[in-house]
Amino acid sequence: MKKLFSVLVATALIAACGTTNTTTKSAETKKVTNDPVTYANTITSEDLKTALYTYASDEFQGRETGKPGQKLAINFLKEHYMKYGVPAAKSDGDYFQEVPLDILGTPDVKLGVNDKLFTYKEDFISLSSGKTDNFSLDEIVYAGFGIDDEKFSSYGDVNVKDKVVLIKSGEPKNADGIYTITGTSEGSKWSNMRQQFAAKRIAAKEKGAKAILFYFPEVYQMVVAQFGNASGRMTLSDNSEEAYFFLINTSLAKALLSDIETNDISNTIKTKMTLDYKNISEKVTSENVAAFIKGSEKPDEIIVISAHLDHEGVKDGKVYNGADDDGSGTVAVVEIAEAFAKAVKDGNGPKRSILFLNVTGEEKGLLGSRYYTDIDPIFPLENTVADLNIDMIGRIDPKRKSENRNYVYLIGSDKLSTELHNISEEVNTKYANVELDYTYNDENDPNRFYYRSDHYNFAKNNIPVIFYFNGTHDDYHQPSDTPDKIEYDLLENRTRLVFYTAWELANRENRIVADKAEKK
Incomplete structure (x- = not known):
């Protein structure tokens, strides 16, 4: 009995010591993982590449709005959000927001x-x-x-x-x-x-x-x-x-x-x-895909991270894969969602809510984002803090004169909010070290890029925006825009930059002020 008692005491002491060490390690782990670098590092070129080679494959038939390839695209997104444990944004649990469209005669x-x-x-x-x-x-x-x-x-x-x-x-x-x-x-x-x-x-x-x-x-x-x-x-x-x-x-x-x-x-x-x-028109239905992480402290304040899920479809028997436009932005949004989901799992979820919004019909005239902002916003626009829109971030602009390939064009960051622009700069300096190029950050630029992607529908509603963009290239809107031409290390860097910016916007004490917004 005495020997058995000694064994039991020793076992209890070992268990107690083990429990103490585990608790300490758990606390240390939580302290470390609260650093956004931990989650940004889960966004890798390998994962982006794997996703994009599927999303921009011939199987998806160019993802033209309302066509079978677009239906494959929305199901791809839904499956990935479900896999990562990111719930649907709509209260009924449906990831799809129907967008009714007319094909005009x-x-x-x-x-x-x-x-x-x-x-x-x-x-x-x-x-x-x-x-x-x-x-x-x-x-x-x-x-x-x-x-x-x-x-x-x-x-x-x-x-x-x-x-x-x-x-x-x-x-x-x-x-x-x-x-x-x-x-x-x-x-x-x-x-x-x-x-x-x-x-x-x-x-x-x-x-x-x-x-x-x-x-x-x-x-x-x-x-x-x-x-x-x-x-x-x-x-x-x-x-x-x-x-x-x-x-x-x-x-x-x-x-x-x-x-x-x-x-x-x-x-x-x-x-x-x-x-x-x-x-004289034909009715067709397409879908936005909307996933959502609820904020832990300020759930009614929403950060939107958007990209368009569609492309040009099939023309003359050739598939327009749209790997850069906008497969690159689409897989970036999915990877950012996964990173935030891991933070939530670790107990370090964002204070503000994050809406991951993959919109349809961008190539048809920014239709999916306009439907969301002008007709059926899932969350009130007055509660929307900012839109970080990603459209083409996987390539290099051949017309760009700088030799630094680690860049991204930023458009719109200073149009409505001085704070947003400053935060973007500070976050990049602290974490990403990407060259921020403002060449096209001009509403009067003849290319009109400020008006040509989905962020504009948020901006016109006085919601601060940043548009992340790599510029055009010879494969823009051509069947040659394929995943083998993507610069995956740059796609990783740019995606992480968006993540860091979203992390800061979601977790800072005060909501950014749209000091340059037009008063209504």
Whole structure:
């Protein structure tokens, strides 16, 4: 008995010592793993390569929106999020957010003013997918420049609800060339070549306009050449609240208001107008994929990490694999999700929530991201802290003059939030040491990259953004954009940079301030 007792005591002491050591090691491990480097190191070129060789394979048929290859892509993403233990963002547990789309045919439109019938394409062109309808009226509303801004509004003295609204391009400025809205010689979004289309359409729609006639003579022929034949162009599906949106030429504009060139005063115009619109389109459904890690302390504040899941599909029997565009961004988002999931498993999950958003229809006109921001945000936009958007980060821009291949173009980081830009710089210096190149960080850059990826739909809603981009190359939108041409060490570095930036945004004490956002 004595010997047995001694053995039991010794065993107990050993067990106790073992327990103490394990507890200490566990505490030490947790302390170490709270360092983001631990999780960033799980993002490897090998894992990115393995994922991309599948995602950008011929099997996925170029991932064209609404086609079978795109369905393979969304299931690939769902399976990986489930494998890593990252739940669906939607409350019903579905990873897929349906995005209803129309494949447009040329609409059958008859538009008359004072018994004169105008001709489609020659006099006007539809820029939206309206519902089949017809109506006649005895007056329209002229809303000048069609601006609704805190510093100037064209809608102050007119009611446009359920009315047809006539607007024109540009914005007011004085004789010295100083713009009313900016107070400088530089115009605002209301006269920007591309931005004013969306800004003025949205302003009129929010005021309740039934139809919008936009006079922009400088671009009319160019737009007709580009969109005159619908030829399968894809848009978000029409809904009952959508306003018809027409670009009109000079003859139609002056039939409605003869002095439109010089008249900036909003008023009601007594005129007879008829519209008979027949929608000719094919319905198709695509999907965004949304996975979510809930924040431990500030769960209602959301960091979005986005990339588009689609590409060009198959043309003339050739698969457009889209390894760089945007297979590289897609697998980066998945790997970042895995890294955050491991942090959660270790008890070091982010304080703020992270939404991993793979959007559809980017190649068709940023449709998936626009559906998310403008129609059906899973989480309120006012709770969205920032969008880190990744589109093409696996290659090198051959036109870039610097010999440092370890770079990434950053676009938009300073547009809405000084803090976001500074945090991005500081995080890179501390952890990643990637050369941050701002060559294309200019809204007036002729390449228009700021407007050409999904971050823009967040930015236009005053949500701070960073767009990570490697630039274009000879394989851009070609069947030769294949996974064997990806620089996987650069893809790893750039993906880790996005992770570190997201980690800082999610875990810092205070939410970043959008100090440059437009006040609404």
